[in-house]
Amino acid sequence: MAKIHVSTTINGEPLEYLCDASASMLDILRGPLGLTGTKEGCGTGDCGACSVTVDGRLMCSCLMLAVEAEGKQIGTIEGMAQGGELHPLQQKFLEMAALQCGICTPGVLISARSLLEKNPDPTEEEVRFGLAGNLCRCTGYDKIVRAVMETAAEMREAAR
Amino acid sequence: MNEMSTKWIGARTIRPDGADKVTGRAQYSADYNMPGMVWGKILRSPHAHAAIRSIDTSKAEALPGVKAVVTAKDMVSFPVDKAVALGIQDMRWMARNMLAHEKALFHGHPIAAVAAINEQVAAEACKLIVVDYEVLPHAIEIEDAIKPDAPILHDFMKHEGKPSNIAGTMVLKAGDIENGFAEADVVVERTFTTRPVHQGYIEPHACTVSYAADGRVTIWSSSQGQFMVRAMTSLLTGIPQSNIRAIPAEIGGGFGAKTIVYLEPVAVLLSKKSGRPVKIVMSRDDVQRATGPAPGSLMTVKIGAKKDGTLVAAKGDFYLQAGCLPGSPLRGPVGCSFAAYAIPNVLSTGYDVVSNRSKVAAYRAPGAPHGAFAAETVLDEIAEKLGLDPLEMRIRNSVKPGDKAIYGAVFGDVTFTETVDAIRKHPHYKAPLDKNPRPGVKRGRGVASGFWYNAGGESSVQVNITEDGNVVVTTGHPDVGGSRASIANVVAELIGIEHGRVNVIIGDTQTIGFSNLTGGSRVTFASAMVATASCEKVIGQLKDRAAKIWKIDADAVKWEDGMALPAGDNAGKFPPLSLKELAAKANEMGGPIGTQVQLNTTGADPGFATHCVDVEVDVDLGIIRVLRYTAAQDVGRALHPSYVEGQIQGGVVQGIGWALSEEYLYDKNGKVDNATFLDYRMPVCSDVPMIEALVIEIPNSKHPQGVRGVGEAPIVPPLAAIANAVYDALGKRFFALPMSPPKVTERLDAAD
Ligand code: FES
DSSP: OOOEEEEEEETTEEEEEEEOTTOBHHHHHHTTTOOTTSOOSOSSSSSOTTEEEETTEEEEGGGSBGGGGTTOEEEOGGGTSBTTBOOHHHHHHHHTTOOSSOSSHHHHHHHHHHHHHHOSSOOHHHHHHHTTTSOOSSSTTHHHHHHHHHHHHHHHHHHO | OOOSOOSSTTOOOOOTTHHHHHTTOSOBGGGOOOTTOEEEEEEEOSSSSEEEEEEEOHHHHHSTTEEEEEEGGGSOOOOTTSOOEETTEEHHHHHHHHSOSSEEOSTTOEEEEEEESSHHHHHHHHHHOEEEEEEOOOOOSHHHHTSTTOOOSOTTOEETTEEOSEEEEEEEEESOHHHHHHHOSEEEEEEEEEOOBOOOOSSOOEEEEEEOTTSOEEEEEOOSOHHHHHHHHHHHHOOOGGGEEEEEOBOOOOTTGGGSOSSHHHHHHHHHHHTSOEEEEOOHHHHHHHSOOBOOEEEEEEEEEOTTSOEEEEEEEEEEEEESSSOOOTHHHHHHTTTTBOOSEEEEEEEEEEOSSOOOOOOSSTTHHHHHHHHHHHHHHHHHHHTOOHHHHHHHHBOOTTOBOTTSOBOOSOOHHHHHHHHHHSHHHHSOOOSOSBTTEEEEEEEEEEEEOOOOEEEEEEEEEOTTSOEEEEESSOOSSSHHHHHHHHHHHHHTSOGGGEEEEEOOTTTSOOOOOSOTTOHHHHHHHHHHHHHHHHHHHHHHHHHHHHTSOGGGEEEETTEEEESSGGGOOOOOEEHHHHHHTTTTTTSOOEEEEEEEEOOOOOEEEEEEEEEEEETTTTEEEEEEEEEEEEOSOOSSHHHHHHHHHHHHHHHHHHHHTOOOOBOTTSOBSOOSTTTSOOOOGGGOOOEEEEEEOOOOTTSTTOOOOOSSGGGSSHHHHHHHHHHHHHSOOOOBSOOOHHHHHHHHHSOO
16 A cells, blocks of 8 residues: 655644655654654553654654645654754753653653643642553652653742 | 671772773683684574474585584483473473574574685585475464464473373462452452563573584683583483583673573584584574573463551462473562562462473573563552552561561561662652643653562582682682682671782683572572682681791681781780781691582572662553653662672663563564564663662671672562553553554553
8 A cells, every 4th residue: 555645743844745645743753764762661641751842742653644744743752852952851850860760751751741831830739630640660650750840940940 | 707897898999800901801601712713503493383294314414514413313322201390490491492403492492503715605504404294373462372272382291181281380378369359349350461571681502612623622602600501411412521622702782681501502502513623603593583682471360468558368360481492480570570578378370381482591580570560560459449558558568587488488687678668768759740741741650569589509629729819719609790810808897908819710611610590580599609618718718827936826816907916915016917928928827718508508598679760651652652661679788789789780680671662573473573682672772871879788687798699680570560550650551562553552551
C-alpha cells in the first residue's frame, strides 16, 4: 500500500515524512524520525511514557495515528530544553531526584509541563490527578510530586 | 583518609546520568539500532500446556523478506538430568524458558523466533510456522498443581517418590518445634494466599545484537547485569565469552526481573543464521504474559508466645509458584519470615511448585514480602490477644548480635530495634486517628517489620585520572536508580575534589572486570567498597609522584583536599601539588595514573525495616486508600540520601500495589486475562500519599563508608502493615491479597 505524505511541525521545526496509514505517531517519532526520547511502555495508552503535545494538548502518541499530525504542532521531550538550557521542570527533577531509572521521565515531564500551563498553582491533589496517566514504578511518585510543586512555585515567583 | 570529612558523601548531588535522562537523550534498550538491522519476533504458545510433536518452519522460511527462523534445536542443549548452574539460575530451565523444548508450558511460551526485514513480515512469518501440539490439561494455581490428580508438567520431577509438581523443598530448623508450642500460652495459626504480581518495570525487554562475520558478537540491551547477559548468551549459543561484548543500555526498571534474559541468546542465534544485526522488542502484552512475575503463594504460619509476649515457637509452610520451571525464591519466606526475632524453636519449610504460568523471576527481596505478610499478620494477632503494643512485642523479641540466624549466619550488628523505635517515637504512630470519620468510612493504623539478607559479591571498578587532572570512574554494575550518583559522591570525597570533576560510567563486558548482578541490594555496598580501595591506590600513586618530584620519601607525603602536601615539617617545605599539576606531570613521572580493583566483597549485614500505615476503607465500595505512610530503615550510611529515600518510597508503593490492587487473572484456558496496564492495576500517582522515609544511619562496621543495602527491605513490610491497618479499621482480618474492592466487599459481606 502506498505511503501517505505528512507535513507537520515537530518541536518548532517544519518536517515531512511518509508513513503507512496504520502507523502510530509513536512509531514514526521513534523510528524514521529518530526521536527516541519518547518511550513506549505499553502501546495501549495506559502508561504515559509516550506523552507528547499536539497543538498544545497532551496526548499518548501510541494512540495517535501518524497521519493525524498533518498540519499540527507536535511537542516532544527533545524540544523541552531551549537551546542548552533545561526547562525549570527538567532542572528541578534533577535537583530533587525525581527520577530513578528515568524511563517514565520524558512522559512525566511533558505531562507536568501541560499541567502547569493549565494550572500554574496546583495543589498536591491536582498534581497527583494531573499525573495519574503517567506510570512510574521506581519512585513511588513522592519526589515527582514535590518537584512539580516546587517548580510551579518557582515559576510563579519568576513570573511576578 | 578523609574519614571525618563529609563534603560529598551524604550530599544531594546531581546524578552524572541526569541531564541525558531529562532530555530524552539517554539510550535505553529499545533506543538503539544497527546498520542493516532486521527485526526479530517470537512465536508464542497459544496453549497453557501442550506437548510439541513437531515444528515446521519451512513455509515461514520461504516467505519473502524472512532472513532466519530458529527453534530450541538451534540452541545448545541442556539435558534435564544434569544441572548447569549460573548464579542462582539453572541453564536447563533457562534454556527451556527461552524457547520451548519438549513442551509448551504456558500460554505465551516462546516456541520459535523469526528475523525478517520488518516487524510486519516477521509477524506474518510467525503465522506460517506450523506447530503440531498435543494439548494437555493444565494447572495454574498452587492448590490445583499439588492435588493428587493434577496434570504433571515434568515427568522427570518427583516428590516423595511420586511424579509431582513440587520441584523441591527447603527446610530450616531450630530447637524443637513441638516442645516450643507446648510452652506457649497463646498460639495463632493462619493460612494466607497471595497472587502473583509483576515487577512492572515500564521498559519492556528489548535487545539489538550483531553476530559479525568473524564470530564476534555485540549485544546492546538493558539488564541488571551485562556479565549475566554475556554468560547466558555464551552458554546457550556456545560462543566463547571473550567474543561477546554485552553493552549495558540504560535500564528502565528491573526490580529483579532483569537478572535473567529472555531475548538476547535468541537474537544472537537469529543474527548468526541471517548474517544481519537483529533487533527484538517485546510488547507490553509479551512482558505481562511471559516475563516475571513474582510468585503467588499459599502459606500457613503458626506462632506461639508466652503471656509476656516472648515468642517461643514459629512454624511456616510456604508454597510458592515457580511458574513452569523450577526455581521459586524459597529462601525468601523460609529464611526471612522469622529472622528478625530470637525464637528458640522454628520449623520453616518451603515448597517450589511448578504450574502452567511463566517462569517466575526475582522481584525485590524475592519471597520475603510473602512470608512477612503471613508472619507479621500473625504477630499482630498475638500482640492483640496478649494486650501488648505490637511494636513493644517486636522490640522484646529482636535478635541480638551473636545470635545464630536460622539460615545459618551469625548476626553481627543488629539494628532492628532502632527501626521499631523510630516508628514508635514518630509523631505518626502517636497521632490521633479518627476511626469513623464519615458514615460508611472507617480508618485504621497498622505496623509491620521486615528483614532482608542483603549481599556483597563480585565487583570491579576502574578509577582513572585524566590528563587534565579530573577523574573518570568505570563500574561494572548497571545503575537502576542512582548508583552512579552515589559512587561519584564517594570518589569526590576520597580524592578530595569538586563533585563535578568526577564522572562515573558503566563499562561493558569487554571494558571492565567481572561484576555481579545489580540485585540483592548489593551494588552501592559493593561498588563503594571497590571504589574506595581503588581511590586509596590512586592516592598512593599520587603521593609517590609528589615524593619523586620533591625527592622525598613517599611516606612523607600526605593527600588532603585533592592535593599532595609534605606530611610534616620534617618532610621539608614544598608548595602543595594539586591533582591537576600531578596529572600534567604524569608521563614524565612514571606514566598514566589509575587503577582497577576487583573484589569479592563481604560484610553486607542484613537490612531491617519497620513501617506504619494509616488506611481508610470505604465499606460500601470496598475501596482501601492509604492515607499516610512512614517507613523506617537502617541504611548504614546514605551516600546519596535522595536515592536512598527513593528506594524506600518506590519499594513501599510497589508494596501498596501488591497489597491492594495487583494480581494476575487467568481465564479457563489458562491464559492471562489482564495483560495490560489498564487491567493489571499498578498504583498511579493519585492512588498514594507522600511516603515518609525515616532514614536511620547506623554505620555498618564492615564497610568503609558504613553502607548497608537499601533497595529490597522496603517492600517486605507493606503487605502486612496494610493488612494490619485494615484490621484495625474493620475488625476483620484479611488473609488473602490483593485487598481489592471486590474482595473487600465479599469479605465484609461474609458472616464471621
Ligand atoms: S523512574 Fe523508573 S519508572 Fe519512573
